[in-house]
Amino acid sequence: MSQKILVVDDEPGIVAVIQSYFETAGYQVITAYSGNETMKKLAHNPDLILLDINMPDIDGLTVCQNIREHITCPILFLTARIETADKIKGFSVGADDYIQKPFDLDELGARVSAHLRRESRKQEQASLRFFGDMVINYTKREITIRQKYISLSKKEFDIIELLSTNAGQVFDRERIYERVWGLEGAGNSDTIMEHVRKIRNKFAEHTLHNYIETVWGVGYKWNG
Numbered sequence: 001m002s003q004k005i006l007v008v009d010d011e012p013g014i015v016a017v018i019q020s021y022f023e024t025a026g027y028q029v030i031t032a033y034s035g036n037e038t039m040k041k042l043a044h045n046p047d048l049i050l051l052d053i054n055m056p057d058i059d060g061l062t063v064c065q066n067i068r069e070h071i072t073c074p075i076l077f078l079t080a081r082i083e084t085a086d087k088i089k090g091f092s093v094g095a096d097d098y099i100q101k102p103f104d105l106d107e108l109g110a111r112v113s114a115h116l117r118r119e120s121r122k123q124e125q126a127s128l129r130f131f132g133d134m135v136i137n138y139t140k141r142e143i144t145i146r147q148k149y150i151s152l153s154k155k156e157f158d159i160i161e162l163l164s165t166n167a168g169q170v171f172d173r174e175r176i177y178e179r180v181w182g183l184e185g186a187g188n189s190d191t192i193m194e195h196v197r198k199i200r201n202k203f204a205e206h207t208l209h210n211y212i213e214t215v216w217g218v219g220y221k222w223n224g
Contacts, residue, residue, distance in 0.1 A: 002026055002027055002028045003027055003028065003047040003048070003116055004027070004028045004029075004030060004044060004045070004046045004047050004048075005022055005027050005028070005029050005030070005046060005047065005048050005049070005050060005112065006030045006031075006032065006038070006041055006042075006044065006046035006048070006049045006050070006051075007019060007022075007029055007030070007031050007032070007050045008031075008032045008033070008034075008035075008037075008038045008041075008049065008050065008051045008052055008055075008060070008063075009033065009050075009052040009055075009078060010033050010034060010052060010054075010055045010056060011052075012033065014052075014078075014101075015031050015033065017105070018050065018105075018108070019031055021105045021108075021109065022109070022112070025109060030044050030046060034055055034056065034057045034058070035055050035057050035058025035059065035060070035062065035063045036057055036058060038051070038058075038063050038067075039063070039066070039067070042067060042070075042071060046071075046073055047073055047116060047119070048073055048074045048075075048076065048112060048115060048116055048119075049071070049073060049074070049075045049076070050076050050078055050099070050108075050112070051063060051064060051075055051076065051077055051078065051095075052077075052078045052079070053077055053078070053079040053081065053086075053090070054079070054080070054081075060077060060078075060079075061089060061090060061093055064077075064090070064093045064094050064095055065093040065094065068093065068094030073119065074096040074097070074115040074116070074118075074119055075094060075095050075096055076095070076096060076097045076098070076099055076111065076112070076115065077090050077095050077097070077098050077099065078099050078101060078103070079098060079099070079100065079101060080100070080101040082098055082100045096115060097111060097115065099111060123139075127139040127140075129164060129165075129224075131164065131211065131224035132207075132209060132224070133145050133146045133206075133207055133209070134207070134209075134211065134224075136160070136161075136164055138161060138165075141157050141161075143157070143160065145203065145206040145207050146206055146207070148206050150202050150203070150206070151202070152199070152202065155180060155181075155195060156195055156198060156199050156202075158180045159176060159180055159192070159195055159196065159199065160199065160212075162176060162179055162180060163176075163212060163220060163221065163222035164211075164222045164224065166222065167221075167222040167223075167224050168221060168222065169221060169222075170215045170218050170219050170220070170221045171219050171220055171221065172189075172218060172219035173189035173190070173192040173193065173219055173220075174189045175219070176189070176192050176219070176220065177189045177191065177192055192220075196212055196220060199212060200212060209223075210223060211223055211224065
């Protein structure tokens, strides 16, 4: 799915030029021509906002301040004014960058691309967890131990995800089965023992550490 850019400027000509450039580059572009309209267009959940400062109803600084608590995506100000005091004020209300008018479209495109890449890396890092020599990527559903990829079935990864995201918490077999297979699962909790055995064997090929610990008489917990 293409990334979404919200372009906000009260000059239709500028909006049209920016929209054409980014749509040609493969982005989805949402447009707004005032501060009030911007607030409504936030429902589209943009990945980045290009925001004009000087607008007739609500200026861009106020818009940025109003939405920053709810919107975490990069906000880049478009402005003809770029005094140091203006920059400081903009950054203080949550702006990520400034683009001075008139701007070069290719430079604007490069700035936008750089911010989106940085945001993507932040999101990916948030989906990674490190446990000693093990790295779990929950987004890609991949696990590596000492940089060696561990081949896992969907249910095996689901069990690891449940335990590792609740490290230290003990889960009995019935609860694991219910969480991973659902209430309508056709098997029973004994299935968990077989899956845990397979997971441990796969881990043991690359590490001596026991990541899934048995709590006798109770169940299993993650030992990161």
